[in-house]
Amino acid sequence: MTIQDEFSFIKSITPKTYRQPHLVAGIGDDAALYRGDSNVEEIICLDTMIEDIHFSKKTMKPFHIGYKALASNISDIAAMGGKPIFYLVSIAIPKHWSAEELAEIYKGMENLAERFQMDLIGGDTVSTKDSLAITVTVIGRIEKGKHLLRKNAKAGDIVFVTETLGDSAAGLHLLLQYGVDYSFTKDELALVRKHQLPEPRIEIGQLLADYPRVALNDVSDGIASELNEIAEASNVSIVIERDFLPKSEGLEAFDEKEQLKWMLYGGEDYELVGTIPQEHWTSVEEKCKEKGFLITKIGYVENGPSKVLLKEAETYRLLEKLGFNHFRD
Amino acid sequence: MTIQDEFSFIKSITPKTYRQPHLVAGIGDDAALYRGDSNVEEIICLDTMIEDIHFSKKTMKPFHIGYKALASNISDIAAMGGKPIFYLVSIAIPKHWSAEELAEIYKGMENLAERFQMDLIGGDTVSTKDSLAITVTVIGRIEKGKHLLRKNAKAGDIVFVTETLGDSAAGLHLLLQYGVDYSFTKDELALVRKHQLPEPRIEIGQLLADYPRVALNDVSDGIASELNEIAEASNVSIVIERDFLPKSEGLEAFDEKEQLKWMLYGGEDYELVGTIPQEHWTSVEEKCKEKGFLITKIGYVENGPSKVLLKEAETYRLLEKLGFNHFRD
Known part of the structure; x- marks a missing residue:
């Protein structure tokens, strides 16, 4: 991916509007910002999925790959009793993945995100020589003291x-x-x-x-x-x-x-x-x-x-x- | 890495004590938990570094690789005017990296984390066929309204x-x-x-x-x-x-x-x-x-x-x- 491709790719995945009212700054600065809340506990988790180890084009369409990378993290928030609110995506892209396939991966994530009213607020896009790798970080919240351990x-x-x-x-x-x-x-x-x-x-x-x-x-x-x-x-x-x-x-x-x-x-x-x-x-x-x-x-x-x-x-x-x-x- | 190796590796990198008083649960459950705070804005960013693209053993020792992966994210928190408090690490490990080298990567991160009183609170450890990849997520905080855009x-x-x-x-x-x-x-x-x-x-x-x-x-x-x-x-x-x-x-x-x-x-x-x-x-x-x-x-x-x-x-x-x-x- 050239630097120009990277700019236009990031632009294509940047949300035009955000759903969470406590977001202060999403994609577009050095980091994302959201308002803290003393009534909750913040929940955070991340998971990495690697091509031909955790998924394969033989069994998953790009849409499924994106969907499942986010779903597995949302599931960790569910296991704490919480509600997911934000996610960040780091993706390492090898040459054999097309722009259309990448767009489908993000559509798979957006499908779930819309359902749970989550916002994509940050990420990283890098090239790699080998297998596609996706790391998703999800932030959730739960009312103070109610978490399930x-x-x-x-x-x-x-x-x-x-x-x-x-x-x-x-x-x-x-x-x-x-x-x-x-x-x-x-x-x-x-x-x-x-x-x-x-x-x-x-x-x-x-x-x-x-x-x-x-x-x-x-x-x-x-x-x-x-x-x-x-x-x-x-x-x-x-x-x-x-x-x-x-x-x-x-x-x-x-x-x-x-x-x-x-x-x-x-x-x-x-x-x-x-x-x-x-x-x-x-x-x-x-x-x-x-x-x-x-x-x-x-x-x-x-x-x-x-x-x-x-x-x-x-x-x-x-x-x-x-x-x-x-x-x- | 076998499943037994993975368990003992995760054990070896799990902190024995935590520094941040508002941490509720670190490594060891489905997700990490920390107390929210209405007086602050939460800051979050992540970065991926891939072997032979972002770093190389020819120019960096494993300690440097870990240090720099965390430093680049802490630097993003600095650019918002904030203070870093927690980090999570996802690492994809190919066979040609030894247990000693991996330990050095985490030592490089811990060196910086100790200085800034940060806690490692989560992550993911996976195998990969090819190049080592590290994705670090950092959480920081800043007094409400003081962020720099x-x-x-x-x-x-x-x-x-x-x-x-x-x-x-x-x-x-x-x-x-x-x-x-x-x-x-x-x-x-x-x-x-x-x-x-x-x-x-x-x-x-x-x-x-x-x-x-x-x-x-x-x-x-x-x-x-x-x-x-x-x-x-x-x-x-x-x-x-x-x-x-x-x-x-x-x-x-x-x-x-x-x-x-x-x-x-x-x-x-x-x-x-x-x-x-x-x-x-x-x-x-x-x-x-x-x-x-x-x-x-x-x-x-x-x-x-x-x-x-x-x-x-x-x-x-x-x-x-x-x-x-x-x-x-």
Whole structure:
């Protein structure tokens, strides 16, 4: 990218208007500025996605890549119980990506940003020789003291998860088999979409932040890994029951062993998994039902040492903190 | 990097204590949290540096690479008049970088962070096939309403710059010629250090934020480019005088033409360049002198259209918005 191309590219992605009233200065100076607020806690996270490691043109269109890079960060804000407000994007661009493809990446991000009333307020655009790399930083806010941390779980709590598990991994499986341009059936397409266009659970995170002592994680690495993080941070034992794990219709088409692998270790579902004191469970269930969100009890918390067990019939199996690629069976 | 290596690497870079009292949660949850403050504006910026594009092992040790990745972002906070408080680091690591080198990168950042009492509060660690890439996000704060923007310049203002210009480019020239392990003379070493370990001008930025209507930029791309940004944002003409440009002793050793090229177009000095209403100039000069900072008047602001001119004897030359690599002579 020449310096002239870079100027016009930055111009093309600079928002013409901003949505957040507390923004003071967005793109166009050395840094962005927004008004502080003593009633909130500021939340910040960042994630990097690299071509052919975290995504591939074989399974994702440029629009999906942008969408998902922002979605994974918004999901981290959801896991704290917060609301996303701003984002910044650093992109390293190799020669084999066209201006049209880059524009699609930013459209994918803008699609989500519009929905959550977020503003793009800064970034960096650099050249690279090799693979496209996107780093997204997201800033969110939450009412003072209401944030949800992993260390909140205690014996007697209920373990829950939102919506269904394993769909993103199943979608990836289909995409690797048939390619991004294949005509999928309706059920297959739901799985594929879950991989390409995951829905960050901001509304459910905010709903949970109204209850005391909720421990929460988003499912980026698979629930085995996420629950181990909660177990470690809280020094508790977590037991989940195989028969309780929520499954989509689309997933039922696959071999049972595959299904379980994807539900436990398939990441990138971006659902929320956590624990809540038993006395609040009925209320949470009702509120989610009212709003049309599925939330399912999948287990319970016991006293430590920290570990995660899968209960099936009357046998218990230790679930290790491993990513999808490291599943051995 | 295996998943086990990644866990132990993240553990090794996680701070054991934090310096900022308003931090609520640093590394270790889905996102970091810190208390908001209605008396301030939040400042945020990010920068990406890529191996063999923005830095090279031939001219920089790993410590320098980490230091400079953070310094360039702190410099952006300085250009707003603010104080840096937190940083997040995303690093994409190829196989040819050792654990020792990575530790040195983080030591280089920690060196600066300690000096400014900043905390590392988040990040991402990923593998890449090719070149090392570091993206640093910095959060700063400034008292409400005191921020310094590029659009503040008006006809009659004085144009100033801190310390000396062109040293980083001269240092890079020496490093490319002799390599990173060469025994440089004292004067040469000052230039080399300016390239490897630039000093972000936080104290001067904060001092300038006490005056009304200062326009400010940090010199990341050379003053020709930085002043064009101020001229465009403020819609003014800027005239700088060749004989006023502040020069280090080390720079004098080079050919006059090279000196001028580096002073105008050599970026990465991370000095501050800006404009200030004439009536405040003497006061700023005195305050800088008291604190041991060099600040130099290099020109003046005239009514638009926006352009930047270099005055030499009685001739004027138009300075274009070009980076170092694009200088044609």
